[in-house]
Amino acid sequence: MDLAIILSILDATIRLSTPLLLACLAGLYSERAGLFDIGLEGKMLAAAFAAGAVAAITGSAWIGLAAGMAVSLSTALLQGVAAISLRGNQLIAGVAINMLAAGMTTFLGQTWFSQGGRTPPLGEGGRFEPITLPFANELAGVPIIGPIYYELISGHYILVYIAFLMVAVTAYVLYRTRFGLRLRAVGESPKAVDTAGISVVKLRYQAVIITGLLCGIAGAYFSIAQGSGFGNNMTAGKGYIALAALIFAKWKPVPAMFTCLLFGFLDALQIRLQGARLGGVEIPVQAIQALPYVLTVILLAGFIGKAVGPKAGGVAYTKER
C-alpha cells in the first residue's frame, strides 16, 4: 500500500470517528455522574433530524446545529426527569428515548417533507464545508509531511476539530476542576457528595445537560456535515458503538478518543476491504463490522483488562430523611 491509500483510509477514519467521539464523550459525562445512558442513539437521531430539517428551511448550518443541540438537550432532559427526579429505571428510559426518536423523526419527516422520511437536500450554506487550514495548500508539495498535513489534518468540517478539542476539554474538566471532581464523586458515591452538602440532583442534571449538548453536535454532524440532509435512521446504531467505545475506554476521555479512532478505523477498513482477500481466504465484511461489538464483549468479560464502571451507575439517589 502506498502513502495515498493509507492516507485516504486514515482520513476516512477521522471522518467516521468524529460522531462516535462526540457521542462517547457525551455519554462519559452522564455515566461518570452515575446515570446509565443507552439513549445516546436516540438523542443523536433526534438531533440529526432537527439539524437537517432546520438547516433545510433556514439555509444556515449554524442555525441547524443550534436546533439539533436544542432538540437533543430537551430529549436528554426528558430522560433526566425520568431517571433523576422520578427515579425511574435508567435503562428503560434510554430504550424509550431511542424508540421515541426513531418513530418521531420518520413520522415528522414524512409528514413535513413527504420525501419518504428524508429532509430536503441542503444547498449552499445549509451544510458545513471542509476547512482548509493555513498553509495546507503551500505545504501540499512537501514530501510526506505535506500530504499528511493536507489530507489528514486539514480539510475537515469544523465539527471534527470541535470533537477532538472536546477530548482535551473533557480531560481538563474531569480531572482538573472542582466540577469534575464532584462529577466523578457523584458517580462513585452520591451519598458522600450529599453529605458534603452538594446537591446530587443538580450535579446529575448538569451532566445530563452536557450529554444532551454533545449528542446534539454528534447528531448534527450526520445530517449537515457528513451528509446533506437527514435520512431515515441515519445514525444506524452509532450511538451503541459509542457506548461500546465508552466502556472499552473505561470511561476515560483520552482512551475514549483512541477507542473511537480504532472503531472508526475498522469502519473505514470494512468499506475499503469489500471483497479483499487475506491468504487466499476472503475476509467477510460482516466480521469487521461485528468486531467493535465483539471486542467490547470480550473486554467487559475481563478477558483483556477489566472494565469497571462508576459504582453508583444505574441507581437513582434517594436522599435520607
Added chain:
Amino acid sequence: MSARRPIPRWADVALLPAINLLLALVVSGLVVLFVGENPLHAIQVIIYGAFGYGDGFGYTLYYATNFIFTGLAVAVAAHAGLFNIGGDGQAYVAGLGAVVVALALDQTHWLIAMPLAVIAAGAVGGFWAFVPGWLQAKRGSHVVITTIMFNFIAAALMVYMVNRVLKPASTMAPESATIAVGGRVPQLRQFFSFFGYSPVNLSIVIAIAALIGVYILVWHTKFGYAMRVLGQNPTASRYAGISNSKMIMITMTISGALAGMVAINEVMGVQNRLVLDFVAGAGFVGIAVALMGRNHPIGIALSALLFGALYQGGQELQFVIPGITREMIVVIQALVILFTGAMEGLFRPSLERAFMLFSPEQKADAVAAATTKTES
C-alpha cells in the same frame, strides 16, 4: 413523610397501566393534532383495522403472536432481576435453527418438522441469550450491555449467513431457499375461512402454551420461586442456598428460547424462508409488552394483543389517512415504555395519596400520622 400505603393490587395491575396507556395515547393524539390530522378519526381507523374484519383481526393475532413471545422473554428475565434487551438478536439468530430444520424436513409433514424446528429455534435463541447470561454470572459483565452488543453481532452474523451460506446460487435476493409445504406451519385460514388472507398460523398455539408454561414455571415450581427470590434480593437467595450464577444462566437461556419462537411464526408461518431483518423490532416491542403486562402472562397476553392491534391498525392508518405513517405506532410504543417503565413515579405517589382518602382505615391512619407529626 407520612406512612404511605401501597396502592391496592387491582390498581397496581390494571389502573396504573391504563392511566399510563391513556397518557401515551393522549400525547400521541397531540402529535397527530399537531400535524393537522384528527386523532379521534385515527383511533377509529386503528380499531376498525385491527378488529373490524376477519383479515384485520388475523393480522392483529399474527403480530400479537410475536409480541407474546418477546414479551414473555423480557418478563421471565425480569422476574430474575435481569433486563434482557437482546430479544431482537435472539429471535433473529433463532431463524437459523428454524430454517435449517424446516428446509431439511420439508418433504415430511409439519407434525414432524414443527416440533423439531421449535426445539432448534429455541436452542439457538437460548444459546444467544445464554452467552450474555454466562458472562454476567461468571465474568461479571452487565447483561444489558452484552445483550445490546449481541443484537449487533447477530445482525452481522445473519447478513453473512443469509448471503454466503443459505442463499441458493440461483436467487439474487438475500434470502434462503423457499420452504416446501411440508416444512411450513399451517395457517389458521385453512381451518377458519374467517381469517381471509391473514398470516396468523398455528404458532399462536405455541404462544398460548408458552403463556401457560411461563405461568406455571414462575409461580408454581421451585425453580420459579428461586428465580423470583433472586430477582427480589440476590443476597437473600445466596443465603438460601440458591446458586445465583446457575439461575442467571438458566433464566437467560429460557428467555432467549422464548424470543426464538418468533422465528417459528415468521420463518415457517409467514415468509416460508429466512429473510433479512425478519424480526423487525419485535424484541423491543416485547419490552413495552412486558412492562404494560406487569410481567404476568395474562397482562402480557392482553398487552401483546393491544400492540398487535396497534401494529395492524397502524398499517391500515397510512392507507386511510396518508398524513399519518405507521411510525406513529412506534411513537405510541415508545411513550408506553416511557410512562409505564421509566416514569412510573409520575402517578404512583398521587394515586397512593388518592387511595388513602378513599379507604376509611387508611384515612384514619393518615390523620393519626399527621397529628403525631404536628404534635411532636
